[in-house]
Amino acid sequence: MQNHTALILVDVQPDFMPGGALACHQGDAIVPGIDHLLRRRLFKQNVATQDWHPRGHISFASMHAGMAPFQQISLHGYPQTLWPNHCVQGTPGAALHPDIDWSLVDLILRKGNDPDVDSYSGFRENHGPEGARPSTGLAGWLRERGVSEVYIAGLARDVCVLWTAQDALALGFRTHVLWDLTRPVTPDSDANTRAALEAAGIGIVEAASQLA
Template structure:
């Protein structure tokens, strides 16, 4: 598969808290960082997203009385999964994993998301209210990007919702499956079903690196 000047690589939430030893670790998260670096070398446009929460983030279970993490609750904008506290602004957990530093250095921009305490944000394009834009779509259009390739964490949440919104914004979306890791099998299966329905392609990194 040929990479062109109208392609961009989106590196999704390659942060310490989503890797082994982090507050919301995804199994195998740290292991994909060298592959992400290899991919980033092939693209003229690389953009990273970064969870950037305040301590009073609505999606933190600790901010809801007697509610345990991984429970869904109803909030103003709909159903919201509650998580362990993670990627709090200015903490080591919010930092990019050190092994992905080359890719982050190549990034044209870092899109910080989830900084509004009243609204969580999975997608790199929109907060979870599905109305508040991050500015990513405009940045990509200004660069002449037509197709986005996605890698990072986690496949079944932030990668999924970013890919879905990419299609809705008129971009072709391609998920590099072996450069992602998922939180759970059931949500990973739901992501695959959604990708098939929306026309999001899934490939292996070797198609780009060969």
């Protein structure tokens, strides 16, 4: 792998695993492959994002009377899916998955810690009350280290991985999604996710074969 590449691991946390508060379909299946990929040290930089919500986060359905998880509201003028309470700061479900050697990661970026703004992408928060999507600083951090190309894995394929990939491309990075090292909230979304990636020109890579 060239020295201008970075691996971005999105929200590989227990709350997104089977049995977790916001379980992704077969989310635990990607853990061994991600740990193996990190240990191979193929990338110049390795980054992990970590969903890190305060209690009472505005995206939690429990904060909206009469609303249930996965229903939508309008928030700051944009559609907002309401989620089960998940990845609450300091809880076991918010930790990075214990079966991955995170000492091999160069940066752990916590996101979603503004109580009034959701944050799917590793690069930019969702729209806030001012209408903008504030930067997390990740793009600048990568550019300072000579990174121009990113490979993205993690959870969930149809939400935070997708938004991270779309933002990476929009911010000027050559972008690939490691499809076999991602999983969706529901596989019903996979056709739409793949179509969105292909339409944007984002590479869809099978790590098991193409990074072998």
